[in-house]
Amino acid sequence: MLKHHFPEASDLIYGCMGLGGSWDDTPITREDKMHAQRAVEAALDAGITVFDHADIYTLGKAESVFGQLLSEQPHLREKMILQSKCAIRFADSSGPKRYDFSSDWVTQSVEGSLRRLNTEQLDVLLLHRPDPLIELDEIARTLATLITTGKIKHIGVSNMNRYQMAYLQSALNTPIVANQLELSLSARDFVEDAISVNTPDHAHSGFSAGTMEYCMTHNVQLQAWGALAQGRFTGGKTQGETDESTAKLVRELAEKYSVSPEAIVLGWLTRHPARIQPVIGTTNPERIRACAQTTALSLSREDWYLLFETARGQDVP
Numbered sequence: 001m002l003k004h005h006f007p008e009a010s011d012l013i014y015g016c017m018g019l020g021g022s023w024d025d026t027p028i029t030r031e032d033k034m035h036a037q038r039a040v041e042a043a044l045d046a047g048i049t050v051f052d053h054a055d056i057y058t059l060g061k062a063e064s065v066f067g068q069l070l071s072e073q074p075h076l077r078e079k080m081i082l083q084s085k086c087a088i089r090f091a092d093s094s095g096p097k098r099y100d101f102s103s104d105w106v107t108q109s110v111e112g113s114l115r116r117l118n119t120e121q122l123d124v125l126l127l128h129r130p131d132p133l134i135e136l137d138e139i140a141r142t143l144a145t146l147i148t149t150g151k152i153k154h155i156g157v158s159n160m161n162r163y164q165m166a167y168l169q170s171a172l173n174t175p176i177v178a179n180q181l182e183l184s185l186s187a188r189d190f191v192e193d194a195i196s197v198n199t200p201d202h203a204h205s206g207f208s209a210g211t212m213e214y215c216m217t218h219n220v221q222l223q224a225w226g227a228l229a230q231g232r233f234t235g236g237k238t239q240g241e242t243d244e245s246t247a248k249l250v251r252e253l254a255e256k257y258s259v260s261p262e263a264i265v266l267g268w269l270t271r272h273p274a275r276i277q278p279v280i281g282t283t284n285p286e287r288i289r290a291c292a293q294t295t296a297l298s299l300s301r302e303d304w305y306l307l308f309e310t311a312r313g314q315d316v317p
Helices: 030-045 057-072 074-079 103-117 136-148 162-169 189-195 200-204 211-217 241-257 261-270 285-296 301-312
Strands: 013-015 050-052 081-086 122-127 152-158 176-182 221-225 277-280
Touching (some): 013 030, 081 103, 122 136, 176 211, 189 211, 241 301, 261 301
Parallel strands (some): 013 050, 013 277, 122 152, 176 221
């Protein structure tokens, strides 16, 4: 778990994908900077210490605007665990959209993130998506060099199954500390995998069997991107009657537990024994505070299953 390496790690992660303005080459504006400052300060005030980046977020501007804040308030860095991701390459003059675990690309990506974030070291580097053309020895040497030169402290992954993690780990001399996956009340296949064994439904699960158990056994921190399901159950656009029923139940449970609807949705994840860390990406300070109420919540087994069954639209097998 991340807390094995960082005792100060918060139960929630602040995802910085929404910082920096638009996804184009428009320069960062003063309003973009103020927007980022309000969000980061709200996250820190809510007790969040882990901040999640990627080199591609708003084409690098998310890291850049964050780095500007750290440049002006360097003391904030001591309160943060900074992680960033690399290996996704958008289409360019060299080729189509692709994933790249080559030494040159990973190294220059990390150096670019450090420069933009105005920091000397990433606490965690996550490989963003698996590269089918991975050269195991090459990526292992590259990651080892990044650690020994002090550019990164720990290694994580994103969107990998247990076999891919085990394969990568076989060449590393340091543990994989985190895996960031899409997990939410709408992306429930990680639970379907657990309950549908020995049933025909298991063949339809979109989640790689055993990935949760691998992470829990090997102390790999599970981080949940898309944790709020794009707001489907907390006032956003629903997708049919099942979503509407789930949103209604979320509101009822929020009243029962005296917390926000966001806390109920996130609390469904944090109730899992894997101690999942939800990544929240809202830039609205009020909603950040609403999400932070999750830390004071522990759903009963009955309410956890009620949410699960309502969201799936049927009883468990």
